[in-house]
Amino acid sequence: MKNTNNVKKPTIFVTYNWNDASDLFILNLKSNLKGVEMKYDKVEIDCWDSITNFMNTIGQEDFVVQILSDKYLKSANCLYEVMQLMNSPNWTEKTMTVVMNDATDIYDPIKRLEYIQYWSDETEKYRNQLSSLPDSATVDVKEVLLKYEAIRDNIGKFLMIAADRSNPKVLDAVDAIKKKIKPVQKKKKKSNKNQTISAKTKSLLTSLWAKIVPLYREISTIMIIKHDPQRLEAIKQYRNEADALKTAFDVIKPQLKKDVRDKIQNFIATIKDFYDAAVWVCSLEKTSKTLQGAPLIRYTSAIMDTSSKMEQMSKFIDGYYLKFENCICGND
Structure with missing residues (x-):
């Protein structure tokens, strides 16, 4: 009799911002996906665990489901995950983007500039705040500024890639995700021989x-x-x-x-x-x-x-x- 307990399940990192629409989508996705391991902050991070350490694992999973909302695109933590993802190999091939209704502005090149402007303003605001404090008190928090600068410099490229993809409608996204993962599940079972x-x-x-x-x-x-x-x-x-x-x-x-x-x-x-x-x-x-x-x-x-x-x-x-x-x- 074959032992199926050692079959490695495909892993999915879900990156999203906490809001009603995204939370409901995740619950729907979780109830419809079988034989996979979904990883997202509310189930992976225990009390007093490092949030940054968890976010750094985004590029290591088999797939990434990226739920874009307006809040997501204005969240430093969410976009830090994006920066980490963009540093991983073949990230576009394993990433499945879901564009929520309040983020469809990404398809408009002019509207995308508003997000770049937003992060340019946020970076400058943080820089000005730091400059008013003594250097000895800001050694560690300067890393936050560097992260803001990375987001400012790369969000335009990220949005252009996200907008260029054939993203399914929100109502169709769960079925599309299941279809993409299914062949990989079969392949993983064969590779365990x-x-x-x-x-x-x-x-x-x-x-x-x-x-x-x-x-x-x-x-x-x-x-x-x-x-x-x-x-x-x-x-x-x-x-x-x-x-x-x-x-x-x-x-x-x-x-x-x-x-x-x-x-x-x-x-x-x-x-x-x-x-x-x-x-x-x-x-x-x-x-x-x-x-x-x-x-x-x-x-x-x-x-x-x-x-x-x-x-x-x-x-x-x-x-x-x-x-x-x-x-x-x-x-x-």
Whole structure:
């Protein structure tokens, strides 16, 4: 008799703003979807859990259902999730957008400008508030400003992509979501046949994965916030953890197939290179604040060059993240 308990259910991250229409849609979706794992804040976040940590997982799920409302498009938390999603590989392929009735203005290019203006105003308002306070009291909250700036700079692109899609009507959206997920459910059942990985190796890989996940999430944050000298010590700590990954992997390496071993080895090496570059850029940025003239130009050029390489490494890491997860789940 086949054991179906080990079949991995497709996962769906639902991103939405708390309001009556979106809440009702989620209840309808939940009652109609079977054999899937729906993840949204009201069921995933316990008392005193980190909201940001949960939001950072949006790019890791098989699918994303994005319920756009006017409140959603004016919410910093909701759009932070969008920024995280846009940093994940093939995000448009796994994202299903539902446009609520009060957000249909996104289809009008002129109306989309109003959302860009809204976030431009909000960013400036926050910046002015910060400038009136002493620097020593605002070191941590400056990260909020950087997030606002990321939203301001990217919301136009996001809205253009959302408006260009053939989004179903709200009343038809649940059936459309079910249809998109159904083939993946069948595919996942078939892929569960050949699991030759030993229990010991599986345990070691899972332990390695637990070390990689926080490093991967921090990369997304660094790419949004860029090179902030204030975060240099924290990034150095992450770099040390990236160095430790190689030692942990060397224990597992002899027990893996060559193709799997090579994938993971390249993945870990690139993570380490990314953090080396991040530390270097933050150090350059810190030093550049004391320079002028030609030395400043040289440092600025080095910062831009290294930042460009970090962007390329980030995309490579994104591409291998899901492949590495498959190696752990199925050793394929």
